[in-house]
Amino acid sequence: MLGIRLIHSRPYTPEGRGKQERLNRFIRERFLLEAEAQGITSFTELNDRFLAWAEQVCNARQHAETGQAPLLRFLTGGPPRLVESSLLRDAFRAAVLRRVNRTASVSLAGQHYAVDPALVDRRVELRFDPDDLSRLDVYWEGRPFGGAVPFVIGRHVHRQIPPPTLPSPAPPTGVDYLGLVLAAHEQQTLGEIAFRDLPGAALPEPDPAAEPAAEPAAAEPEVQP
Numbered sequence: 266m267l268g269i270r271l272i273h274s275r276p277y278t279p280e281g282r283g284k285q286e287r288l289n290r291f292i293r294e295r296f297l298l299e300a301e302a303q304g305i306t307s308f309t310e311l312n313d314r315f316l317a318w319a320e321q322v323c324n325a326r327q328h329a330e331t332g333q334a335p336l337l338r339f340l341t342g343g344p345p346r347l348v349e350s351s352l353l354r355d356a357f358r359a360a361v362l363r364r365v366n367r368t369a370s371v372s373l374a375g376q377h378y379a380v381d382p383a384l385v386d387r388r389v390e391l392r393f394d395p396d397d398l399s400r401l402d403v404y405w406e407g408r409p410f411g412g413a414v415p416f417v418i419g420r421h422v423h424r425q426i427p428p429p430t431l432p433s434p435a436p437p438t439g440v441d442y443l444g445l446v447l448a449a450h451e452q453q454t455l456g457e458i459a460f461r462d463l464p465g466a467a468l469p470e471p472d473p474a475a476e477p478a479a480e481p482a483a484a485e486p487e488v489q490p
Contacts, residue, residue: 267348267356295322360392371413374398376426378413398425 274281296318305311324336331338363371369382373391380403390404391413401413415426
């Protein structure tokens, strides 16, 4: 991607990487010994001292073999060509291989991501920023194939994935919609209320004045022997 090729040498054969070993020795003898003598205790201070030493001493001294300072020799080929920020960002992203399951999803760091259904049962490459797992870029056979969107299926969500944004509630209209629904339901199912049908309702006491007077019973005729 950046035109950089990594070459590995055989283990325990320092002659195959003599230039790198010589640089490590030079840094150890000329910088690390001085840093230890000064008692540097933080990485920030160590990095600041090393950057100043590299620019003022290491890259500015005259090389014994080339007769030039390393920095001047590096600039003889012209100014360095800068890389586009998007390409540089893609070059330093992490990448893993995953097989897409039957539900068109892949898993990473305990989280499931949805991908294109055309990739089912295919082995894809996921490229992502380890500090931001909210989106993954999917590649199949070296070609981009869209992005992978995280599933929100439960509480088992990776801590680096931001929670979904909830929609803002609609402004109030002043109409009691549920109250209207309840009133229509009661009117349709209950109708007019009859207190006599209510369980436990007290019955009214009878009014004696309102009741009609009882008629006297007729006398039975006597029977003569």
